[in-house]
Amino acid sequence: MINCIAIDDEPLALKQIESYISKFADLNLLGSFTNAIKALAFLNREKVDLMFADINMPDLSGMEFVRSLENPPKVIFTTAYREFAAEGFEIDAADYLVKPISFAAFSKSVDKTLSRYFNKNNQTVDVQVKKQFLFIKTEYKIVRINLNDIKYIEGMRDYIRVHLANEKPIMTLMNMGKIMEYLPADKFMRVHRSYIVNLDKIHTIERNRIIFNGNVYIPVSNQYKDDFQKFLDTHFLK
Template sequence: MIIKCVAIDDEPLALAQISEYIKKTPNLEFVGDFENGLDAVEPIEKQDVGLVFVDIDMPGINGIDLVKSLIRKPYIVFTTAYSEYAIDGFKVDALDYLLKPISYSVFLKAANKALRMKELELSYIEEVKTNSEYLFVKSEYRLVRINFNNIKYIESQHEYIKIHQTSGNDILTLMSLKNIETMLPSQFLRVHRSFIVNKEKVEVVERNTVVYDNNVRIPVGEQYKEKFQEFLSKGF
């Protein structure tokens, strides 16, 4: 198993160090390093990068805002000289947080954590069986059948997803939103980096927000508005 990696840091020496660590670590593939975070967005999105080492305190766009802007979210390890950023880093579901100067042993521990998470994710995906009417997902050591027509929406929760069902029996499973998206039929639509909705269960839309009962409100992200509007226009 290989995880593609990029390094982002406005300090050339720190950037060179992390890049060298990536290159010499088994199962990590070095894709590139960037002093400007915005230059890294396209490679991350288009080259299936799975792990990003990124400094937080950078000019222009900082590391946290950069991570928030990503549509496809890889594992994130923040690197910084300032411990006060730790809470902000974990608020965006960072896998780890490394304080500079960073030794190789500390780097390797974070890299191995990402590799273990990837192995877990792949093992769960292999156990998912799917057809045109339902799929099975693993939840608490059980395989649970989920009928597509019973799904209202799917929500990302850290490394897990929560499948909200019309029956009220919500299912939590270790999987990324990206991976389950590839298993869903065309009646499902991604509307936010953290949400997929069942188009057949959308009944109320208010100001680019999908509203469900119990006052659940799902915002439509900027990157997904065009496809969402196409879906709405077909209903008129």
């Protein structure tokens, strides 16, 4: 069981988060607070694994609150202002949700956070350990692929085609969901049911399409658009 708290100075918003949390068997809501000062006193007494915190609160904002903690829990920020996203990720937020928050968006954020930061025993995992390469079986051979060389991965039913920076593509028997398990989440993102992109290789975006080599257009589908927009928000100069 993952112990969590919720913080929001708006009573209706707080009630909504409480209701959403109650629908998850893995989440145990220890307390709800209308300001960060009360939450701080609670954190000094209790072990909390995850908190949902509003950013724009009086006296002490959600950002200031998290920065003040020596060993903060994982945090999912909630906010009515998308422009706070970049600052949220700078302090290692697990995710952020823009109000009004639908249950679908909340559920997706929680599922992503639990799978990334907590193992099956609900213990925090170290996400700093990153793979640098993979071995892939192709054409009766096993070849090593450096992750930095991958531009994007194309799904083709039961096969994937790995497109590399300076070599010809490599095809192997594997589905998109399986290969995602081996890729670091901070470097690779699924943007379409048929495409995974290396975020470090993105140079041009046009009309919800990522352009590689000037003539390869990778569509960003509606299913993955919100996650991709969050990535852009954290790197966009304003």
